[in-house]
Each structure stands twice: as C-alpha cells, then as structure tokens.
Amino acid sequence: MPIERPSDRTFLCFFCCEGSSKRLQDLCPVCNTALDIGAELVGQIIDSYSLEKDVGRGHSGSTFRASNRIGKPFALKLIPALHYSRLGKSFEEEIRRYKLLGSHPNIADLIDAGTVEVVLGDAKLRLHFVVMEWIDGVTLTKYLQSAKSSTAEIFGILLDVLAGLERCATVNLWHNDLNSDNILLKPIADEEKLTRRIESAYLSKIVDFGSLVFREGKLAGRLSDLTFLGVHLNELIKTVLAKGMALTKEDRFCLTNLEAVVARLVDESPDRGLTDVGDAINEVDDLYQQRFLLSESQDVRLENPFLYLDANGFPNDAFINYLFSDHFPWVRDIASPEIQATLITGPRGSGKTMLLRSMRLRTRLHRRRPAQSIRGQSRFS
Structure with a gap:
C-alpha cells in the first residue's frame, strides 16, 4: 500500500463539507466558497484564545498559533462540526481518547477543547476546536527536504516516535494518521542534550490525534503506525547515505543494520514483521549502543x-x-x-x-x- 504524503492531500470545504480540491487556493466545486479561510479566521476569538497566525491546513482542519489571556502560545485546531455529523463521528469521543494518552515528552499535550460558532461574512460556522501545546520546530516533511540529517538524529527521531507510539499502545490506541506533517522536530538547548541518551539536536513530538482509534478498530486503507515509521525511516537513511565519505564506520554499521529493521517495520505480517512497539524500541536501542564496539581504542x-x-x-x-x-x-x-x-x-x-x-x-x-x-x-x- 503506497504511503499517503502531504502532497497527496485534498482540502475539504469548511462551509458545505462536501467539496474539496488538492489546491488550497481553489473555490469549493460544490458551494463556490473559498477553501482557504485561514486568513479570514486570524484575529477571531475562539473561546478565550486569540488566533494570531495560520500555520497549517489538513484535509478537514486548520491549525493556528493562538494565545490565551496572558499571552502564552498554543496550537489551536479548528474542524467543522458539520464534517463530524456527516461522518457519524463523535467529537467528545475523540477528545476522550486523546485524554487517555496523558502527558508524554514525545506527544503534544492536550490543553483544552470545545465547540464555538464563528461568523464569516454571511455564514455562521459551528466549529470544534482542540488546543494543544505550542511546539517551535519543523515538520518531518521539511526536515526530509533539508538533507541535513545525521545518523544520531535518525536514531533520535526513531526512538522518540517509538516512545510516543508506545504510550498509545499502553492504552490500546493507534495514532492511525501518521504522516510527515504530524511529526514535529523541536530543537533542544545544549543543557537539554545532557539528559538525552541520543546525541541528537532535536526532540520529536507526535501531533494531531484526531484519527485515534482503538487497536482492534484500525481504519481500512490506512498504514499502521509502525509501517509508516518504516517508510519514512527508509527515506532518512537514504538522505544520510547520500553524504558518502562523511560517514564513519560506526555510522555505516548502524545504518546497514537499520535497513534490516526497516524491512521488518514495513512488513505487517505477524510472523515476519515488527508489530510490537516495545520490541521495536529494544531492537533499535540495542543497535545504537552497539556502535561503541567499533569505536577506536583509547x-x-x-x-x-x-x-x-x-x-x-x-x-x-x-x-x-x-x-x-x-x-x-x-x-x-x-x-x-x-x-x-x-x-x-x-x-x-x-x-x-x-x-x-x-x-x-x-x-x-x-x-x-x-x-x-x-x-x-x-x-x-
């Protein structure tokens, strides 16, 4: 099954929730209203949060940088309530599942949620909103384009995301919509690096949990979380291998063996693949620690x-x-x-x-x- 990438995404109309297009600047083919309404929503007050900047658009939702009454920043996502009604989804159930995850260093914290009515021109929109922690970082999409990754950063991203998925697994949930826009890489300060087991300059966080499902209810046509991770891990490895002579023998040892892990992650067969998050963490961590075996003697x-x-x-x-x-x-x-x-x-x-x-x-x-x-x-x- 091919992995869905951000470039494959269509944008749903906020007004009728029927029309969509792959070009955000288009008008809705059904009701002829603008698909991109981010700029119009900036400045609106959602509950007690002021929308300051339009930062991203998914298929059915739009995310903003917002601030509360004391100026603290948050990520606030808006989704048309009509969309939930048409799909027979429960917003309250979605938030209940998100709450099960609790607080985790590799998961964007849930702060608040609710429903509001917003007036745009002659239309009145009923919107659900989700407030999450604000993360200053880059998406995995942009990181893949930068071609600046290192072996240590690959292992850092991999172990961070696996740790977040392990928290999901402990409450019997799958993220179920992982893509390279749903993983943010936050640069960390030098003093924070001392607390990390990986020599990476980033802390990875999983965001956007609107498609959370219980593990026995995986949605048809979606890749499993571990399969997604394997596909993008393969892209990260290719990026580093392109550096050629810049790699040490420890790097080549880790990357060569990591390719075998990729093969097992993308193989969803219970007999051949890595289907348990805890097993994947142990295997990757052990591999990273083995690099010391190749270190020059001192x-x-x-x-x-x-x-x-x-x-x-x-x-x-x-x-x-x-x-x-x-x-x-x-x-x-x-x-x-x-x-x-x-x-x-x-x-x-x-x-x-x-x-x-x-x-x-x-x-x-x-x-x-x-x-x-x-x-x-x-x-x-």
Whole structure:
C-alpha cells in the first residue's frame, strides 16, 4: 500500500463539507466558497484564545498559533462540526481518547477543547476546536527536504516516535494518521542534550490525534503506525547515505543494520514483521549502543585518581566502560582474592561508589588472637 504524503492531500470545504480540491487556493466545486479561510479566521476569538497566525491546513482542519489571556502560545485546531455529523463521528469521543494518552515528552499535550460558532461574512460556522501545546520546530516533511540529517538524529527521531507510539499502545490506541506533517522536530538547548541518551539536536513530538482509534478498530486503507515509521525511516537513511565519505564506520554499521529493521517495520505480517512497539524500541536501542564496539581504542591512563576532578571530566561513555573493565591493573588488584591493603580515594564525584558497585568483591573474616585484635574493630580482607 503506497504511503499517503502531504502532497497527496485534498482540502475539504469548511462551509458545505462536501467539496474539496488538492489546491488550497481553489473555490469549493460544490458551494463556490473559498477553501482557504485561514486568513479570514486570524484575529477571531475562539473561546478565550486569540488566533494570531495560520500555520497549517489538513484535509478537514486548520491549525493556528493562538494565545490565551496572558499571552502564552498554543496550537489551536479548528474542524467543522458539520464534517463530524456527516461522518457519524463523535467529537467528545475523540477528545476522550486523546485524554487517555496523558502527558508524554514525545506527544503534544492536550490543553483544552470545545465547540464555538464563528461568523464569516454571511455564514455562521459551528466549529470544534482542540488546543494543544505550542511546539517551535519543523515538520518531518521539511526536515526530509533539508538533507541535513545525521545518523544520531535518525536514531533520535526513531526512538522518540517509538516512545510516543508506545504510550498509545499502553492504552490500546493507534495514532492511525501518521504522516510527515504530524511529526514535529523541536530543537533542544545544549543543557537539554545532557539528559538525552541520543546525541541528537532535536526532540520529536507526535501531533494531531484526531484519527485515534482503538487497536482492534484500525481504519481500512490506512498504514499502521509502525509501517509508516518504516517508510519514512527508509527515506532518512537514504538522505544520510547520500553524504558518502562523511560517514564513519560506526555510522555505516548502524545504518546497514537499520535497513534490516526497516524491512521488518514495513512488513505487517505477524510472523515476519515488527508489530510490537516495545520490541521495536529494544531492537533499535540495542543497535545504537552497539556502535561503541567499533569505536577506536583509547590509550587510557588513570594511574592517579586525581587526574579528573569529577565524573563530568570523563571524555565519553566508552571511557567509562573502559574504566570499569577488568583489564586495568589497579582494578584487577582490588578484585583479586589475595589479602591486601587497598585504598580507593578521590574527591567527591570522582566515581568511587560507581567503581565499587561495578566489582564483584569477596570478603573473608580472619580469626585473630584476642591480644592481636583491635578493640571495637574487625579485620577483613
């Protein structure tokens, strides 16, 4: 089944909800009214939200940047109530499903929802509105066009979207309308990167949950969420591979193995494909961590624990892995079974506790004559 792209979209008339066109600047072929009414709606007050800017149009809805009474920005989507009536859909049920998702770092938070009447010229429109968090970022559509992606960013996007889909799965829901306009990439600050497990400059968020369905009710003619992800993941990989010589051997290892993951994501067969979101997350995360196996060996000398003032002085994760491996002489001596006097020292934050926790130490009590014992103390080795 071919994936639906934003360029394949038609735009529904807000007035009659019958006519549509692939060109937003056209008039409705049924009622002869303008399909693009975004500019006319800017400045309107929707409940307590002021529409400031028209930012995007889907098939049946239009999204605006809006602000509340104190000037805080939100994304506000408007959809004709007539459209729901013609399809036999319940707006209240749609919001109930959205609420089930709760708060998640990779899902646009639901803030508010309701129904209003808006006057445009001689017409009075009854509109449903959904208010979501405002995300300053670019769509996956524009990101794919920029050709600036890296291996780390591919894994970042993939794991972020999978994490959002995992939240959907926990409440038995599919997004059911994922496309490259429904994933926003938000640039993150340098301090935020320290909390990320992936070296990516973006935080990905899934938006527009108007087509949420329970998993047993997948709509006919739609790709599954994981299949969609596999198709666009393939496009991201092609974008990076086009860079050629700029790739490291770690990059090529990750991308080559990621192509096998793509093949399983787009194969919806339960026997061959990746149909469980949790399994997909584990497989992708394990693959990304394996890149350290190809890292160049480092000449690490840590004879003096005061070489680094704190744990932030470690060069990278691979260094820490080396530090706790048993090929370091001083680590091997501490863990050896021979009786010895060993002192582990270092300033606060240098990793003393982490070092001890990584070891398998053996302790034996040696009996001493009373005259040789030290009062109030026991001798251990």
